[in-house]
Amino acid sequence: MINTALKNIRRSPYQALAAVSMTGLTVFIVSLFALVSLASHLVLRSFETKPQVIAYLKDDHTVDSVNGLIKEVTDTGLVKNAIYVSKQEALEIYKRSVGNDPLLLGTVTDLGVITADVLPASLEVTAKSPDDFPTIVSILERSSIISSTPKGKKEIDFPQDILTELTAWTRAIRTAGLLLIAILCFNSIITIMIVVSMKIASRRYEIGTMKLMGAKGWFIIRPYLVESVLYGAVGGVFGWLASYIAILYSTPFLAPRLIGIIALPVGFTLMLALLAALVLLFSLLGLFSGLLAAVRFIKR
Amino acid sequence: MIVFDQVSKVYPTGNTVLENVSFHINPGEFVILTGPSGAGKTTVGRLLIRDLLPTSGSIKVGEWDLAKMKPGHVSELRRHVGVVFQDYKIIPDKTVFENIALALEIIGYPGKQIEDRVKHLLELVGIPDKKDLFPVQLSGGELQRAAIARAIVSEPKLLFADEPTGNLDDQTAADIYQLLLAIHNLGTTVIMCTHNRSFLDPGHRHINLEKGKITLDTSSSSQPARAAPLREGHKSKEEKHKKTKE
Numbered sequence: 024m025i026n027t028a029l030k031n032i033r034r035s036p037y038q039a040l041a042a043v044s045m046t047g048l049t050v051f052i053v054s055l056f057a058l059v060s061l062a063s064h065l066v067l068r069s070f071e072t073k074p075q076v077i078a079y080l081k082d083d084h085t086v087d088s089v090n091g092l093i094k095e096v097t098d099t100g101l102v103k104n105a106i107y108v109s110k111q112e113a114l115e116i117y118k119r120s121v122g123n124d125p126l127l128l129g130t131v132t133d134l135g136v137i138t139a140d141v142l143p144a145s146l147e148v149t150a151k152s153p154d155d156f157p158t159i160v161s162i163l164e165r166s167s168i169i170s171s172t173p174k175g176k177k178e179i180d181f182p183q184d185i186l187t188e189l190t191a192w193t194r195a196i197r198t199a200g201l202l203l204i205a206i207l208c209f210n211s212i213i214t215i216m217i218v219v220s221m222k223i224a225s226r227r228y229e230i231g232t233m234k235l236m237g238a239k240g241w242f243i244i245r246p247y248l249v250e251s252v253l254y255g256a257v258g259g260v261f262g263w264l265a266s267y268i269a270i271l272y273s274t275p276f277l278a279p280r281l282i283g284i285i286a287l288p289v290g291f292t293l294m295l296a297l298l299a300a301l302v303l304l305f306s307l308l309g310l311f312s313g314l315l316a317a318v319r320f321i322k323r
Numbered sequence: 324m325i326v327f328d329q330v331s332k333v334y335p336t337g338n339t340v341l342e343n344v345s346f347h348i349n350p351g352e353f354v355i356l357t358g359p360s361g362a363g364k365t366t367v368g369r370l371l372i373r374d375l376l377p378t379s380g381s382i383k384v385g386e387w388d389l390a391k392m393k394p395g396h397v398s399e400l401r402r403h404v405g406v407v408f409q410d411y412k413i414i415p416d417k418t419v420f421e422n423i424a425l426a427l428e429i430i431g432y433p434g435k436q437i438e439d440r441v442k443h444l445l446e447l448v449g450i451p452d453k454k455d456l457f458p459v460q461l462s463g464g465e466l467q468r469a470a471i472a473r474a475i476v477s478e479p480k481l482l483f484a485d486e487p488t489g490n491l492d493d494q495t496a497a498d499i500y501q502l503l504l505a506i507h508n509l510g511t512t513v514i515m516c517t518h519n520r521s522f523l524d525p526g527h528r529h530i531n532l533e534k535g536k537i538t539l540d541t542s543s544s545s546q547p548a549r550a551a552p553l554r555e556g557h558k559s560k561e562e563k564h565k566k567t568k569e
Contacts, residue, residue, distance in 0.1 A: 234401075
């Protein structure tokens, strides 16, 4: 059965190439889309789980006033947690983020070494949902211990705009990607179906003879189904390989931009899981296409 | 084994090929079916494997009533009736070995047994050295032998040979006839269609068809044919084959 399928493929290599390249292209796009979807999900989650609202405190704040503000914010029920970051802790965080860069640490400037005094203490509030930002921010803005800019604006940072923008982009990418994948899958099905139909049509005499010898429909269509599955599976492997190469090639560009959010290069285990899923999915797609072609002819 | 009861066949074009044809063929008979071209000989064969349905009348092959048979059972019937087609129907891009093996693959023989059985059949029909050749590389007589080998490889109880000696020289035709006799001697019921009256033997039954009607039937028995089960016979042969292998 497999030998017959392989023989059929060998006898018309260009038809096989058309089927495999169409499937491979689809798999390539599906593979990239799956990884982009995963990445965008991780980026969104990263923004959602990091302290989202940072309110900088005046230097003359007291522990009691900070605790009072934390209680007020927490009591809204909209907050996952709210933590106080002292000046000393802010310095530690700064040092960790800049590493050993002497310029950023101030050791080579006229201003002298950066100390805890130059950094403000802050209150970091993690909201349950980005939708709750306005309520939390309004509470913080009313507090007298939050520092203000010279123009009188409270020094409160929150990534509402980024998050909204990112969510919109993610949704747009998902919609466009799914639409593209649907079109490409349809094209793959049609391509495999046409290739298999042509092969079956060219073997009508053989099929007719087999029927007269007592062959059942299933026996006759099996090699064509195996052939269709092979188109799907081989296309799956090639498409995956192309996407893996593309990801590895773009890793030097992406890695510094996604540091702390996504670990690059993408783990081989994840890629293997993706390969297994793609081969399975596109083998089924091949089987479906082959069935469409074979059943049509067997009924004649 | 075979019962044709008042069978008529009218093609959609209005051409009547068989008209109220009745005959019984008992298991183990060797029947020579003669008649001019268009007399209905090939139609009898096509009716036997339900490639066609009769316009009226009934046909029984073994325990099957072909008119009432479910379409899903047709393949089962065809597995038990070996047919040597007039145009051979040898698949051009398969070797002789693959063509013969196909009949066994269809009935689900295991690979090793297929090889042994096909080799045996190639010996029987006298073309063991042609197994790897393609049909286009064979002579008419060799093609006919390959077609016969394919028809009997699955040990059917019934063999229908449609003009197996047509287009062959006298010597090759005689060889093919002898081969069919040998197959008959192994216990197979044989129906051989031919124009060649030199094969008529008083020891064999002769049915002559003309314009869709039987004009001669030298049947020695007027008793209806027994409904010998094709399938059981086939099974017992398979078992015999297995035992031989063991």
